[in-house]
Amino acid sequence: MQDLRDKTAVITGAASGIGLALAQRGAREGMRLVLADIEGEKLATAAAALSIAAERLSLHTLDVSRDEDIGRMADDAFQRFGAVHLLCNNAGVGLARVTWEHTLQDWEWQLGVNLWSVIHGIRHFLPRMLKQADGGHIVNTASAAGLSSTQGMAAYNVSKHGVVTLSETLYSELAALQAKVGVSVLCPAWVPTAIHQSGRNRQARFGVAGEISEVSRGYEERMASAVTAGRKSADDMADAVFEAVAAQRFYVIPHRKINHAIQLRMDDIMQQRNPTPLG
Ligand SMILES: NC(=O)c1ccc[n+]([C@@H]2O[C@H](COP(=O)([O-])OP(=O)(O)OC[C@H]3O[C@@H](n4cnc5c(N)ncnc54)[C@H](O)[C@@H]3O)[C@@H](O)[C@H]2O)c1
Secondary structure, rough: OOOOOOOHHHHHHHHOHHHHHHHHHHOOOOEEEEEEEOOOOHHHHHHHHOOOOOEEEEEEEEOOOOHHHHHHHHHHHHHHHHOOEEEOOOOOOOOOHHHHHHHHHHHHHHHHHHHHHHHHHHHHHHHHHHHOOOEHHHHEEEOOOOOOOOOOOOOHHHHHHHHHHHHHHHHHHHHHOOOOOOEEEEEOOOOOHHHHHHHHHHOOOOOOOOOOOOOHHHHHHHHHHHOOOOOOHHHHHHHHHHHHHHOOOOOOOOHHHHHHHHHHHHHHOOOOOOOOOOO
């Protein structure tokens, strides 16, 4: 999709980080915006700073892990703006601890927000996008954690590998149909956002994070310092996404330094070697 002016973008997790940068870039492109986040006040404040007319903007305070929330947003978006051209399934949460210290609710929270949200987004938006004469594009935010398996992030890794394979499957199916809807998967490494503080909006139904060992605390600290030290910005991620949408590129991997980890995993698999620990 080349000309985005007056087209409609739906972006989840738009109150902060990469989602906010996507919204800012969308506004600069002259798009109509449907923005969603669980942090409603923060979303309203962020949206007020966008240069976009009120009638071209729709805000939703919702929980992306809930199918009915995404369904309501989709109905509103199509009713209000007639079409959705760019869907960014971006909201996500992260939690670091050793695999066996993830509680059932830790798993449910991360799979709900990171993976089920994308499934809900595709189910509610794609059938209507496929009927649009001018087509559209879906961008799913996965992670480098969807292409490799770093220690201390099992539920996150599982959720993001899920997003990658879901996106790859969708890509093949849409290509086989020569559909006018494209798909891309964004796989960043560390970006300085608020992802390491994800617990701030952990929904009550997922309980609170449990007691963890020193080993897990080490993984938590490492995640926080890696996020804050990230060299590429959320704006860089948004630029890479918009470039990929224009070029119809599927894999969006802005940090080329992760190629090594991807290659290592592929070589391990191809040579049937045991996984090389990534640290
Ligand atoms: N920052 C990184 O290092 C990094 C790396 C790889 C992938 N990612 C992915 O990028 C995406 C965006 O994260 P970010 O880094 O901008 O973090 P962030 O915390 O700054 O932004 C995430 C946004 O999602 C929202 N959110 C969380 N749970 C939600 C829910 N249940 N319903 C609706 N909104 C919810 C948050 O309120 C927040 O505004 C995530 O999918 C994340 O996994 C981030």
